[in-house]
Amino acid sequence: MIQIETTPNPDALKFMSEKILSAIGTEEFKKEKENEIKIPFIKELLNFKGVELILLSEKFLSVKKTKEVSWNELKPMIISHLNDYFEKNNEPILKEDNKTAENNDDKDETVNKIIEVLDTKIRPAVARDGGDIKFKSFENGVVKVQLQGSCSGCPSSLMTLKQGVQNLLKHYVKEVNSVEAVQWKKNLVIEIN
Secondary structure: OOOEEEOOOOEEEEEEEEEOOOOOOOOEEHHHHHOOOOOHEEEEEEOOOOOEEEEOOOOOEEEEEEOOOOHHHHHHHHHHHHHHHHHOOOOOOOOOOHOOOOOOOOOHHHHHHHHHHHHHHHHHHHHHHOEEEEEEEOOOEEEEEEEOOOOOOOOOHHHHHHHHHHHHHHHHHHOOOOOEEEOOOOEEEEEOO
16 A cells, blocks of 8 residues: 655655565656666656656655646556556565665765764654755765755755754764755755855
């Protein structure tokens, strides 16, 4: 059974499943990079009119839509697509064989502390709102993160970064001075001081 939750972003909804959707953590897929995607379920979902972004996590899927389509037309299509997948498949949509390798062994102690705070204190809260936060870099006291899923483009995401993420990171990791959100879509860095 699929349950739906609203998110702080009116253009994003969270579709929760009892089944495991991703066995490899959280991954984001954008319509603009559809040609690079090899997973049929994701490609088909991105082809639905108005779907611009998908965030797949262990037990939920967030979909961000454009203004041109209403949730009333899109919701049943997404639920049907998920149900259809699990009627035909007994495995997660994302599994070990379609993961991109990431090596954390070479990162220094400060970066490991930052990642630990993000993973244990921040990501669970962001996931409740249908989003995710990914560590990108740490240099000269500045942590760069990427907001994904329903957090991407959400009106309250800058406030979340300033009052939530930055304050928590500064509290737990003394080397952190500020946090910046990096939006890869436009190669734009938003600085929050």
